[in-house]
C-alpha cells in the first residue's frame with residue numbers, strides 16, 4: 001500500500017486530527033521524536049501524520065529534531081513526505097492565506113543538525129532540485145481537482161527564527177531571489193533527500209514579511225493568526241483531494 005507522510009506545521013490540519021494526538025518520546029538513533037505519529041488511511045492510502053513542533057506545539061523551529069522526525073517516517077514505511085509550513089510573503093503579489101508550492105530553497109539557518117552523513121559515511125546528495133517534481137505535480141493536480149488556488153513555484157528562504165526577520169534582512173532575501181520566508185523547510189528537505197524520500201513543501205502565507213505590510217513598522221500578529229486559520233482550511237481541502245483516486 002502506498003504510504004504518504006504529512007509533516008504538519010503550525011496550525012495543524014483539521015482532517016488529520018481524527019486520531020488522538022498525544023505527547024510521547026520515541027527513541028531513534030538521532031534522539032527523540034516528541035509527538036506520536038498518527039497512522040491512518042485516507043481513500044485506501046496509508047497516511048502517517050507527524051506534528052513537527054510536538055503535539056502541544058512547544059518545540060521552536062531551531063530545536064525541532066528534524067533528523068529524528070524524518071528517520072522515523074522512513075522507518076514507518078513512508079514513500080514520500082508532504083510538509084506544511086506557514087510562511088511570510090516576500091513577493092508582494094502573495095496575499096495572506098494564499099497557498100504556495102515552492103520549487104527552490106535558500107538556506108539561511110545555522111547550527112542545526114542538518115545531515116545523517118558522518119565521519120565514516122560521507123554522502124554528497126544532489127540537491128539541485130530540492131523538491132520532488134512528481135509530488136509537486138500531484139499536488140498541483142489535486143489543487144485543480146479541488147478548486148483550491150495553489151501558486152506553482154517560488155523560492156523558500158529558510159531563516160533560523162524563532163524571531164521574525166528585520167526589514168533589511170527581508171530586503172536582502174528578496175535580492176537573493178526568495179519569494180517566501182519560513183523557518184522549517186531546512187534541514188528537513190535535505191534530510192528527506194538523504195533518505196531518498198520525495199519531499200514537497202505546501203506553504204501557507206500568513207503575513208507580509210517584515211517591512212512589506214501596510215503598516216511598515218511591524219507584523220500584525222492578529223491578522224497573522226486569522227490568515228493561518230483560513231490558509232490551513234484550504235490546505236486541508238487540497239490534501240484530502242490529493243488522496244482521492
Ligand code: HPA
Pocket residue numbers: 086087088089159164165181182183206207208209210
Ligand atoms: N518569517 C519567518 N517565518 C515565518 C514568517 C515570517 O514572516 N511567517 C510565518 N513564518
